[in-house]
Amino acid sequence: MGEDKLNIAVRFFGGAGNYTAVLEECCHYVLTEEPELPALLEWVKANTRATSDEGITDRLRFLERIGLLVLEEERVRLTDRGVRWVAESDPEILFEALVENVHGFETLLEALLDGPKTDAELGAAIAADHSEVEWTDPSGPAQHRGWLQSLGYVERSDGLNSLTESGERLARRVASGLPALERGTEYSQSELEAAFDTSFGSYIKGINPRTDGDGEPAYIIVKAREDGPYGDDLEGERFTYIGEGVPSKGDQQLTPANSALINHAEGAVVPVYFFYQPADEDRLRYEGLVDVVDAEYVVDADGDRLVYRFTLERLEVDDPAEFAALADSVVGDSTETGSASAETDAGDGGDADEPALTADEEEFTATQRRVRSSAFAKRVTTAYDRRCAICGASRESPAGTVDIEAAHIYPKKENGRDTVRNGLALCRLHHWAFDVGWLAVTDDYRVLVADRPDLEGYEEFARLEGEELTLPDETEHRPHATFLAAHRERHGFEST
Structure with missing residues (x-):
């Protein structure tokens, strides 16, 4: 379609945010009655505030252009796509029709991933992304936004447009370029x-x-x-x-x-x-x-x-955008934005709020928790370059796998959060030692060893006392003081 695409998405009746409700009634009338064009014009006049045959026809021609209607001399009928949209009420069917035939919808969604935008800012983003078609119509952004509002992907408040939850999922998938396929379908x-x-x-x-x-x-x-x-x-x-x-x-x-x-x-x-x-x-x-x-x-x-x-x-996650959002959420989870180390005291500004130690049981489904748990392990080990934070070791098996594990600082069995800042990458020995309380970590990332010289193994661990952890380069991947303090308290270490 490329060069044949339109620059403007002609608005429908009902006002921005309500196009699809009126359109669905119109399409249902066409599906059941297969009216001649004059009859459809009269139906639109009777069910909307429209009075101009020319204005109504312009809007119907746009619906024909995006593949919902066919306007014939004898009758008006729905296309297969139009029938499917009426039958399934799936907003993505209509979104795909708009994307295939009009410039700018994907650009608008991706722009809103960066945060709320005015209509003018959305217009600038579309113009920059589609400079080859000289997209300059000042009414265009509002037309695009109105359709996306009607589809439930965008909401508007005080002149600012932002993504809804479903809009963010769609925008992430659009940005990734990955399709959401239908499970059980043959391709x-x-x-x-x-x-x-x-x-x-x-x-x-x-x-x-x-x-x-x-x-x-x-x-x-x-x-x-x-x-x-x-x-x-x-x-x-x-x-x-x-x-x-x-x-x-x-x-x-x-x-x-x-x-x-x-x-x-x-x-x-x-x-x-x-x-x-x-x-x-x-x-x-x-x-x-x-x-x-x-x-x-x-x-x-x-x-x-x-x-x-x-x-x-x-x-049980069908949308790759949802998968990506769940995987990314273990990095940006809760309010963890600053460093918890002595570097914070040196001027990082610290955290505005303490993160919760435990996860909200109702926040995610079982499948979503499983995705986050897997992503937690992978994000943590990757953040530490697949080396033990305590000893720096990294052993590789004949299969090419690395013997490094992701440890929860505040334990998973106590519903500890799947967030990178509640994690340490550790070899198997030091993972076990950390979990059972042989080892702990201070707020400035130094190793503490349990004072139990009477137990076998003490000498092996005692030499680690005071050693600095090997930390990720990214501050937002480093352990948070809240989780470190909770771990020390669980295992009887003095506050530091």
Whole structure:
């Protein structure tokens, strides 16, 4: 569509914020009556304040342009898209119609991700993003915003426009460029290439990692075949998936595809789309988003070779934007914005408020908590460059996985928050020692050791007394004093 797109989204009747309510009634009338155009004009006059045939026709022509109506001499009828929108009342159906035919809607949503904007600021953003079409109409921003208000994606107060909760989810997905696919639906390769705006070559491989414009991981597509050579066990909420490398080639190697799933198990937090291809079929059934929770390098079931065996967990999150928002929330959770260390006293300004120690049980669903828990582990270990904060060690297994764990400072069993500032990356030994109370940490990030010389192990830990932690470069990733103090209190350390 590109150059054929319109610059202005012609408003409908009912006022900004109410276009879709009136439009739905109009479309329902067209669906049930299939009226001639004069009859539809009279219906609009009877149900709105419109009086001009020319003005009404202009609006109907716009609906025809975006693919909702067909205006014929004999009758007016709904398109398939129009019928689907009336039947499902899904705002994204209408949003897609607007995006495909009018410049600027995606730009407007992405601009609002940065915070509330006036109509004029939205117009400037659209003009900057679409300079090739000389988008300068001063009425345009209000028209665009009115449609987005009606769809429930934008709200307006005191001349400022901001995203609603559903609008933010949509805006994040638009910004990511990732589609929200329908679970259980079968897709052809061409349909998936159109959805992801990419080419998969002659066929879609088993593991397809993709990067963004900066070369950073963006998403992974994983496919299992019913007649595949690997013997994947796909039953249950958690299941195993064998990595890349067919039996005829011997032991599986650390290819970029296998590395992508290993990195996801350890630190990368990107959407992983899982598909299943039935035998003798070209189409792929979408099974939903999954999380990579473990990676092992093991002897295969036949005992013939070494393979990468991944443990995948199905997620009941369909929208990649929701997945990304949940994963990001473990970094920006609660009110943790300042440093909790001695650097704060040196002039960082500190925290305005103390974060809550525990999570709100009703804040997230079970699935959302699972996504956040996984993201917590990955964000924490990545923040510490997959090295133990206490000893600096980082051990790698033959599978390429790193023996570093994410420890909650205020414990998970006490409903401690899944937020990076309630976390430490620790080796297994020091994770255990921290959890049981051998070790604690001061507010200025120095190691404390329990004064128990009568117990075996004391000498090994005693040499760590007073050592400084290895900390993340980013201040917002460092432990918060509130969590450190709560941990010391739980294990009987004196206040520091």
